[in-house]
Amino acid sequence: MELAKQPRSNCPRMLLGQRGIRLGILLALLTIALAVFAPATARADVSAVAECERSSDYGCIQINVFGSDRERVAGVTVTLEGPDGSSAEGQSTAQGPLVFQATVAETYTVSLDPDSLPAEYSATTLSKSLTVQFGSTARGTFDLTEQAAPGTASADPSAAPTTQQPSGPSDSSGGFFSDRFWQQLAGGIRFGLLLALASIGANLIYGTTRLSNFAHGEQVTLGAVLSYMLVQAGLPLWIAAILAIAACGATGWLQDAGIWKPLRSRGTPITQVMIVTIGLSIALQFLIQFLVGTGSFQVVTGNPTTFTIGPVTMTRMSYLAMGISVVVLVAVAWFLTRTRLGRATRAVSDNPALAAATGINTNAVIRLVWTLAAALAGLAGLLFALMFGAANWNMGLQMLLLMFAAITLGGLGTANGALVGSLIIGLAVELSSLIIPTDLRYVTALFILIIALLFRPQGILGLRERIS
Amino acid sequence: MDWARVLAQTAGELIAPTTAAYALAAIGLNIHFGFTGLLNMGQAGFMLLGAYGFAIATIHGAALWQAVLVAALAGAAFALVLGIPTLKLRGDYLAIVTISAAEIIRMVGRSTVLDDWTGGSSGITGNSFKAEFQALSPLPDGVTTIGPWSYANNGSDSWWLRIVAWSLVLLALLLVWALTRSPWGRVLKGIREDEDAVRALGKNVFGYKMQALVLGGVFGALAGILFVLPRAVQPDGLGRTATFWVWTVLLLGGAATVFGPVLGAMLFFSAYMLVRSGMRAALPETLLSTTQIEQLGGMLVGVVLMLLVIFRPQGILGNRKELSFDGH
Numbered sequence: 001m002e003l004a005k006q007p008r009s010n011c012p013r014m015l016l017g018q019r020g021i022r023l024g025i026l027l028a029l030l031t032i033a034l035a036v037f038a039p040a041t042a043r044a045d046v047s048a049v050a051e052c053e054r055s056s057d058y059g060c061i062q063i064n065v066f067g068s069d070r071e072r073v074a075g076v077t078v079t080l081e082g083p084d085g086s087s088a089e090g091q092s093t094a095q096g097p098l099v100f101q102a103t104v105a106e107t108y109t110v111s112l113d114p115d116s117l118p119a120e121y122s123a124t125t126l127s128k129s130l131t132v133q134f135g136s137t138a139r140g141t142f143d144l145t146e147q148a149a150p151g152t153a154s155a156d157p158s159a160a161p162t163t164q165q166p167s168g169p170s171d172s173s174g175g176f177f178s179d180r181f182w183q184q185l186a187g188g189i190r191f192g193l194l195l196a197l198a199s200i201g202a203n204l205i206y207g208t209t210r211l212s213n214f215a216h217g218e219q220v221t222l223g224a225v226l227s228y229m230l231v232q233a234g235l236p237l238w239i240a241a242i243l244a245i246a247a248c249g250a251t252g253w254l255q256d257a258g259i260w261k262p263l264r265s266r267g268t269p270i271t272q273v274m275i276v277t278i279g280l281s282i283a284l285q286f287l288i289q290f291l292v293g294t295g296s297f298q299v300v301t302g303n304p305t306t307f308t309i310g311p312v313t314m315t316r317m318s319y320l321a322m323g324i325s326v327v328v329l330v331a332v333a334w335f336l337t338r339t340r341l342g343r344a345t346r347a348v349s350d351n352p353a354l355a356a357a358t359g360i361n362t363n364a365v366i367r368l369v370w371t372l373a374a375a376l377a378g379l380a381g382l383l384f385a386l387m388f389g390a391a392n393w394n395m396g397l398q399m400l401l402l403m404f405a406a407i408t409l410g411g412l413g414t415a416n417g418a419l420v421g422s423l424i425i426g427l428a429v430e431l432s433s434l435i436i437p438t439d440l441r442y443v444t445a446l447f448i449l450i451i452a453l454l455f456r457p458q459g460i461l462g463l464r465e466r467i468s
Numbered sequence: 469m470d471w472a473r474v475l476a477q478t479a480g481e482l483i484a485p486t487t488a489a490y491a492l493a494a495i496g497l498n499i500h501f502g503f504t505g506l507l508n509m510g511q512a513g514f515m516l517l518g519a520y521g522f523a524i525a526t527i528h529g530a531a532l533w534q535a536v537l538v539a540a541l542a543g544a545a546f547a548l549v550l551g552i553p554t555l556k557l558r559g560d561y562l563a564i565v566t567i568s569a570a571e572i573i574r575m576v577g578r579s580t581v582l583d584d585w586t587g588g589s590s591g592i593t594g595n596s597f598k599a600e601f602q603a604l605s606p607l608p609d610g611v612t613t614i615g616p617w618s619y620a621n622n623g624s625d626s627w628w629l630r631i632v633a634w635s636l637v638l639l640a641l642l643l644v645w646a647l648t649r650s651p652w653g654r655v656l657k658g659i660r661e662d663e664d665a666v667r668a669l670g671k672n673v674f675g676y677k678m679q680a681l682v683l684g685g686v687f688g689a690l691a692g693i694l695f696v697l698p699r700a701v702q703p704d705g706l707g708r709t710a711t712f713w714v715w716t717v718l719l720l721g722g723a724a725t726v727f728g729p730v731l732g733a734m735l736f737f738s739a740y741m742l743v744r745s746g747m748r749a750a751l752p753e754t755l756l757s758t759t760q761i762e763q764l765g766g767m768l769v770g771v772v773l774m775l776l777v778i779f780r781p782q783g784i785l786g787n788r789k790e791l792s793f794d795g796h
Contacts, residue, residue: 285770397708443576
């Protein structure tokens, strides 16, 4: 059996912008925890150094703290901590990156001390993990935002759906229905629409094949990654977008032709197929890392322009993305309810055996569903990347569970369920950050999922008979 | 880097504490999936909870046995909370809820809210909870070399930890072996094969599933302790990828077999190391950087998992007839 091939392009891989600057004026070193009872481990695994030559005996770590226009920000305290408790500390300088040397190849956590940030800067990311390899240099870059934004220090290094929140004139009024509320509400609708775009395909796949596709998150990331690579290759954005979405659709077609159709014909139990999708998800995840690295990338660079409508300020891209989502969602709904093929799809969803008996070619319908689902996921990924400015390899992985939550909440296998569930999840995620810390906002969605399963396991629009 | 070093690293993975931790977690998952047919996609959540329970209890002054007890109870409580809403529903609901719940644990652990307890995203440093365990070692200080394995007797990555870890795995194997031959184990297998038939015999299916979920979850929590003893508690180190690794280990060795998880863990980690360090030794740095080799290794794991499930779902030791892939 032939596995589906993922398209690969030859465009240049992303290099984390870094010239070989080796000037480091380093201030504070130190803080090495000593094990009292274990003298064998009492050694410095990581230390701040002035220069780190490449060698197979240790790994180098370079930390950059950038402000606007890639200007280095000096005086920020950076702490590096290894998994076994060793740690080192240093302060950023305006001259070059902060350099550390590690004698244990492991994943280290780099964190900025929020108190040491200069007053005019705020950090969206306060900590990152870096995997150190012997004989190579691991680089970590912190981009500070130059504004007195309300300290939404998200510890989540992924493309987080909290974009800049310009403080409105009446922001200090407090109150639940303050400007911030409307801002979050709009953010919730925006997030919900994009989530719907991504999850409607997963729900159609579930409806027609009863498969929970764990690789759907990677399909979302793939949309962003492919358009990024095409834009890097010199194509204008709209052509890159069309090509990338077509390529994503093609991966769906190829997957069904190469993997899922043969497995269906063999009568493979659906649980087994689900674990195959997990394998595919792992493989795609590392393929994406291989293509674009583990840092974040921007499909379009440059400063986004913002528009203000009433109390809501969002980037132009956000309005555009919401418009595209609505148009595409309406088109999908029209397709499912008004066209012959769409009705056939719903018939297969409802009862595959009966649909086949009435002369519907179920395999062709399922092939179409896979293609459509992958293309929609790719579009969602691209829109996410455009809306939040940056994307990274695990953005889809982050969304997968929200998609599952949305689908389960709306009703597994029902076409409209994904839309309803996604909007609820989107609103819950964004509005909950009015009350709880921003880094816990995804927890709300997963919590809603568990509560929904307790009281209405078939979901809002689902049918009781499908669940046990 | 030379080939002797590649082989030494590969051999090291065979008895590494991390391998033992994954073996124990896979033994727990085997009780869930292999014997009862429960699709637990959140084994890393159990491990993380066990790790947090152990580390936080130790830091707050608990004795070693108390800390282990706290970890085990945390695993059991997590299983109860997960099982009540989902065990009566279809299998894929359990999969979605467990993977989500494991993520909740990780996100709450790395959030700033519980910073004082969990240390946020930087986690809990190893030396704040390891001392008590390491002090128990009866071994004299120094380095012992047996064949390709040369480690310090005491300390973080030591013989003492390896001895304890693999003894724990051995005990778990004995327990699973005894349980599968017991009437209780036969009921579990009955549930896996045909839930309705077992219910018709008057058994409380929900109760049995819950017991299996709790027992496997406790193994997962204990595996979490083994996982963090040679390192620190890092919430992101026990995310979804860890769960998927445990699944690969179990399916490689063979689900529903007693020795499958251990064989799977040893084979998986040594082969994974052999491939990565072999590529590092064979290919010049200019061709593929170390990070890229890691990524190629990861891709390979995904592809191997797919091929394994498609062509040999029973794994190495399993019996094709005794498969639990029909989902409940």
